[in-house]
Amino acid sequence: MTGANESSRLLVRGIAQLASPAGTHAPLRERSLGEVDVLEDAYVLCEDGLVAAVGPMRELPKLDGDVEDLDARGMCAIPGLVDCHTHACFGGDRVEEFSLRAAGAGYEELHAAGGGILSTVRATREAGHEGLREAVRRHRGWMLAAGTTTFEAKSGYGLDREHEIASLEAIRDEGGIATFLGPHAVPPELDDADEYVDFLLAEVVPEAARVAEAADVFVERGAFDVEQARRYLWACGEAGLVLRLHGDQFTELGAVPLAVEIGARSVDHLEATGEAGISILAASGVVGVLLPASALFLDRPMPQARSMVEAGAAIALATDFNPGSSFCESLPIVCSLACTQLHLSPAEALSACTVNAAYVLGRADRAGRVAPGYTADLVLLDAPDWRYLPYHLAGPVVGAVVQGGRVAWRR
Amino acid sequence: MTGANESSRLLVRGIAQLASPAGTHAPLRERSLGEVDVLEDAYVLCEDGLVAAVGPMRELPKLDGDVEDLDARGMCAIPGLVDCHTHACFGGDRVEEFSLRAAGAGYEELHAAGGGILSTVRATREAGHEGLREAVRRHRGWMLAAGTTTFEAKSGYGLDREHEIASLEAIRDEGGIATFLGPHAVPPELDDADEYVDFLLAEVVPEAARVAEAADVFVERGAFDVEQARRYLWACGEAGLVLRLHGDQFTELGAVPLAVEIGARSVDHLEATGEAGISILAASGVVGVLLPASALFLDRPMPQARSMVEAGAAIALATDFNPGSSFCESLPIVCSLACTQLHLSPAEALSACTVNAAYVLGRADRAGRVAPGYTADLVLLDAPDWRYLPYHLAGPVVGAVVQGGRVAWRR
Numbered sequence: 001m002t003g004a005n006e007s008s009r010l011l012v013r014g015i016a017q018l019a020s021p022a023g024t025h026a027p028l029r030e031r032s033l034g035e036v037d038v039l040e041d042a043y044v045l046c047e048d049g050l051v052a053a054v055g056p057m058r059e060l061p062k063l064d065g066d067v068e069d070l071d072a073r074g075m076c077a078i079p080g081l082v083d084c085h086t087h088a089c090f091g092g093d094r095v096e097e098f099s100l101r102a103a104g105a106g107y108e109e110l111h112a113a114g115g116g117i118l119s120t121v122r123a124t125r126e127a128g129h130e131g132l133r134e135a136v137r138r139h140r141g142w143m144l145a146a147g148t149t150t151f152e153a154k155s156g157y158g159l160d161r162e163h164e165i166a167s168l169e170a171i172r173d174e175g176g177i178a179t180f181l182g183p184h185a186v187p188p189e190l191d192d193a194d195e196y197v198d199f200l201l202a203e204v205v206p207e208a209a210r211v212a213e214a215a216d217v218f219v220e221r222g223a224f225d226v227e228q229a230r231r232y233l234w235a236c237g238e239a240g241l242v243l244r245l246h247g248d249q250f251t252e253l254g255a256v257p258l259a260v261e262i263g264a265r266s267v268d269h270l271e272a273t274g275e276a277g278i279s280i281l282a283a284s285g286v287v288g289v290l291l292p293a294s295a296l297f298l299d300r301p302m303p304q305a306r307s308m309v310e311a312g313a314a315i316a317l318a319t320d321f322n323p324g325s326s327f328c329e330s331l332p333i334v335c336s337l338a339c340t341q342l343h344l345s346p347a348e349a350l351s352a353c354t355v356n357a358a359y360v361l362g363r364a365d366r367a368g369r370v371a372p373g374y375t376a377d378l379v380l381l382d383a384p385d386w387r388y389l390p391y392h393l394a395g396p397v398v399g400a401v402v403q404g405g406r407v408a409w410r411r
Numbered sequence: 412m413t414g415a416n417e418s419s420r421l422l423v424r425g426i427a428q429l430a431s432p433a434g435t436h437a438p439l440r441e442r443s444l445g446e447v448d449v450l451e452d453a454y455v456l457c458e459d460g461l462v463a464a465v466g467p468m469r470e471l472p473k474l475d476g477d478v479e480d481l482d483a484r485g486m487c488a489i490p491g492l493v494d495c496h497t498h499a500c501f502g503g504d505r506v507e508e509f510s511l512r513a514a515g516a517g518y519e520e521l522h523a524a525g526g527g528i529l530s531t532v533r534a535t536r537e538a539g540h541e542g543l544r545e546a547v548r549r550h551r552g553w554m555l556a557a558g559t560t561t562f563e564a565k566s567g568y569g570l571d572r573e574h575e576i577a578s579l580e581a582i583r584d585e586g587g588i589a590t591f592l593g594p595h596a597v598p599p600e601l602d603d604a605d606e607y608v609d610f611l612l613a614e615v616v617p618e619a620a621r622v623a624e625a626a627d628v629f630v631e632r633g634a635f636d637v638e639q640a641r642r643y644l645w646a647c648g649e650a651g652l653v654l655r656l657h658g659d660q661f662t663e664l665g666a667v668p669l670a671v672e673i674g675a676r677s678v679d680h681l682e683a684t685g686e687a688g689i690s691i692l693a694a695s696g697v698v699g700v701l702l703p704a705s706a707l708f709l710d711r712p713m714p715q716a717r718s719m720v721e722a723g724a725a726i727a728l729a730t731d732f733n734p735g736s737s738f739c740e741s742l743p744i745v746c747s748l749a750c751t752q753l754h755l756s757p758a759e760a761l762s763a764c765t766v767n768a769a770y771v772l773g774r775a776d777r778a779g780r781v782a783p784g785y786t787a788d789l790v791l792l793d794a795p796d797w798r799y800l801p802y803h804l805a806g807p808v809v810g811a812v813v814q815g816g817r818v819a820w821r822r
């Protein structure tokens with residue numbers, strides 16, 4: 001946002017279809033999740049980084065002064081996508097592990113064999129502060145090209161004070177929303193999860209809370225149990241952080257009830273969540289963040305998204321971008337998977353990775369809709385129908401991305 | 412190929428990893444399917460559209476005369492991808508049907524309700540000859556950007572003499588390898604599959620055989636049975652066409668035994684093929700063409716690829732690009748699905764959509780390898796390891812595409 005001057009106006013004109021989640025509240029649930037307003041032959045006027053006006057071309061007012069024009073005839077537009085769950089700050093890759101897994105090794109096996117998260121911890125510590133910044137910058141560029149204009153990223157590959165804080169700073173400084181995931185795994189130099197949680201609370205949380213907006217914990221066999229998660233999250237809440245959990249990825253250990261008990265903003269993964277967990281989630285204010293690219297990558301069962309929506313739960317979609325279990329920064333393919341594997345409609349998928357994801361990140365008043373007062377983030381699709389976003393599987397659908405009222409990327 | 416002159420030389424230099432299927436035979440089976448030669452810090456010299464030499468940079472000879480240089484430092488290279496099963500010649504789209512299916516309708520239900528293939532038949536007939544050419548051109552451009560330098564496409568959305576022949580001509584004229592798929596569905600103006608096969612044999616096959624290289628038939632409940640397929644393929648073989656079949660997509664009706672009986676080049680889909688069919692396939696010279704993007708798109712079981720490879724069957728991978736059941740022209744994502752869903756290694760996946768796919772198209776001596784004498788088709792990957800091709804799910808991995816010794820596409 002550069003202050004009010006004429007040259008910061010952008011008029012996107014002649015948009016074949018402008019699709020934006022209906023209403024003004026968030027998170028959207030049940031029927032409202034699938035309600036998307038579609039305006040044909042539309043314009044969007046951006047001023048000083050915000051959406052100033054939206055309407056049909058025939059009602060476009062005469063504009064005085066300098067306005068940059070963007071001709072979007074033959075294209076559709078949707079809100080800039082919001083990725084509310086990534087691990088985009090890491091060194092190295094896990095392509096060797098990917099290849100081994102393709103040949104039959106399981107995720108937990110690879111983890112136990114010293115691969116998995118700990119191999120990324122080594123590479124992350126080796127990357128250095130500038131290396132981590134470069135990594136986030138590169139990944140942010142990939143996300144932008146896939147239509148993501150707002151992203152969250154977690155620490156969790158440092159597992160010591162220096163590299164956890166350096167990760168959070170790299171994320172924040174490169175434009176991301178930082179989440180402190182100290183308890184992602186027990187670091188190699190410690191044996192005991194309780195001892196590590198003690199260390200985090202005493203030595204890292206106070207500083208992490210100055211950089212991050214939220215705290216997260218991996219509740220899973222071989223990672224952290226519910227009691228450790230409760231203790232950690234309680235302290236993080238006291239430090240002013242929004243609370244989130246990785247839960248029910250492989251096993252139901254009680255992450256969903258804990259999320260409700262402590263008033264978490266979200267509980268993420270939920271591939272293993274059964275009927276009881278879905279009922280508890282649906283009766284709560286906690287958003288279920290679903291990560292179908294991760295389930296695909298690991299060839300695991302998909303979360304029961306349809307049942308969650310029908311039970312009344314609020315859901316969001318995200319990539320889970322990370323080197324081990326989802327080397328995928330593309331929300332368009334997540335939307336494809338949402339339609340084909342999670343049985344969500346294109347409209348439900350769109351709402352789940354725009355307005356509901358923005359709610360998870362505390363930005364539902366600014367991001368996830370193309371409407372006056374919202375940040376001027378939109379994706380122009382090289383397609384005759386906005387639903388090509390999920391329909392054109394892995395296709396070149398994203399044609400241009402407007403971020404804060406400026407064309408930030410073009411194919 | 413422009414004849415021997417100095418200006419048609421291209422030197423691709425400094426390739427971090429050049430990966431190309433090992434050996435010289437095709438199709439590759441069993442262990443040899445997963446054998447890929449990887450050369451580090453390599454060069455590829457292209458002359459007059461062909462690969463003239465390949466080697467490590469330290470052995471690069473001094474080159475006299477004009478040579479265009481392509482700096483590939485930091486990139487990897489693989490052979491141009493070969494898509495041996497697409498339906499890239501069609502009018503319209505099926506985005507509405509995609510949305511209905513996401514909300515719960517089944518493929519066969521939608522077909523029975525007048526959606527499905529017949530809705531594309533209407534749009535294809537309406538597109539006109541030039542419209543079909545434009546469609547193939549647009550789709551070919553998408554394929555090229557995804558790394559595909561050799562593609563097959565089928566007719567099968569005309570279902571009358573004029574539009575079947577127009578489709579084949581559009582495919583051939585736009586650089587594709589044309590397959591006549593007259594028996595894709597019974598056209599709306601006829602009631603009876605036998606009557607339609609009679610018509611095809613009498614009125615269309617002779618002319619189709621002058622444009623197409625192969626014939627194909629959809630063996631399935633509600634389409635064509637084995638007896639109709641046998642009669643059709645027998646006549647097409649007499650007319651000089653290579654024989655292929657769509658088989659076992661939803662139900663095992665005997666397509667695999669028929670493929671072996673008539674000496675087909677391939678039998679494609681095989682999602683429903685069980686142990687007996689796999690044994691028959693493995694003991695034959697017929698290639699099983701697997702289409703995991705289609706299984707994903709329709710949320711159907713994946714073909715038993717691992718069992719097929721272990722039984723000794725030759726397999727290839729393709730996109731099945733079409734508007735209804737796989738709106739996906741990306742072989743990179745097919746490779747991702749091959750690794751995560753079909754349990755193939757990255758090397759097996761690469762061989763399956765290069766040299767083995769080239770074999771299906773009768774071009775194993777020219778396409779699918781980066782080796783002297785082969786067409787100079789290669790894909791440069793913006794990645795530090797060639798296995799990012801499947802690893803980076805839906806990522807911007809394809810950096811540039813060389814086709815016939817020329818840079819045909821760059822990101």
